[in-house]
Amino acid sequence: MGSGFNEWIENAIELTGLTGATLLAVTIPLAILQGFFGFFPFSTLIFVHISSLGIGGGLLASWLSGTLAAVVVFYVCKFLFAEWFRRKWGHKLERYEKWQASFDRYGFWAIIFLRTLPVMPNNLISFMSAISPIRTSTYIWSSIVGNLSHIWLFGIISSSILFPDMDIRMLVGSYVAFCVVLLAIFAATRFRAARMQSRDKGNPTSM
Template identity: 60%
Template sequence: MGDIINHAIDWLLETTQLEGFYLLLLTIPLAIVQGFFGFFPFSTLIFLQISALGLVNGLITSWLIGIIASIVVYYCCKFLFADWFNRKMSRNVGRYEKWQKYFQNYGVWSIIFLRTLPIMPNNVISFMASISSIKSSAYFVSTLVGNLSHIWLFGIISSSILLPDTDLRTLTVSYIAFCSAMVVLFAIEQWRRRQARQSGRSL
């Protein structure tokens, strides 16, 4: 299936003859389709963007189309297909029950983590967030940060293949600093939550 999709994307590129930033006219709709159905990995679009626009522009545009797709899928599932999706999820409740608990306990941090590492498909993350108690504003922030982390990490890994002569030291060090900051913020929030619970019990 993946080979068929890749061939189809190659055919679209050859047919449309899109180059430079005009490529977004193709990759944004493809990202939305991927966000709903997961027919092909999002990494295919990242490779495409980097190959066409270079490392920096490719990563930035990949981040933007990932955010657009995630927001579109989230709002469609939340307001247009909510009843259908609730029925679908109820049939697979055991499969995703563990992750639903993480959504409840850790909120935006669970989305940031799942967006960063390919543990769960992006479309499933959007689907589950749409039926969780996470607020829309919190989902937007966590998607923005989580997609940034994923694209950043993937850029470091893929650049050694696509652009072997690129110096990745700055990109790697800055990503490590970014992750360290996220870990510190997570630890601070968890500490504050424990303090609030202890204060509540002591009243």
């Protein structure tokens, strides 16, 4: 169903000539459907946004729709269908058990990594987050940053196809700087956590 549905979406939106807010009125509901069911890759909508709105507007529209979809799916699953999801899908998630453990251990950073790289489908990331002990605020912020990273990276890749004559050095350079900042923050937080853990072990609290 993937490639056929993918082409149908692209052709349908291209034929309608939708732009701006009208385009988002169509692609945001599609992003939410994709977030629940994964009928087609989210990259289809990024491609459509960039084609219709250009690099800057397309990336911004994709970031908005992708983040909104991630939040909607998380809330629906967590507060309405969490128990049903555990019963229905629990056994199917066994192959992702190591990632569920990463959710529990790293939370914010695990979701950013999984949102950035296509290690697992977006809908599974939302589902697994919903049944993990991760805080809602942490999930939302990690999805905001993770979606930004993924869409930024895809924008770099797709721009060479859509706009072959465009100079993307600024886009690439800014993304590299973004990743360096993220890695530095991650290293600093892990270092601080390790120091606190070491200090706690060295100074046990007496009962």
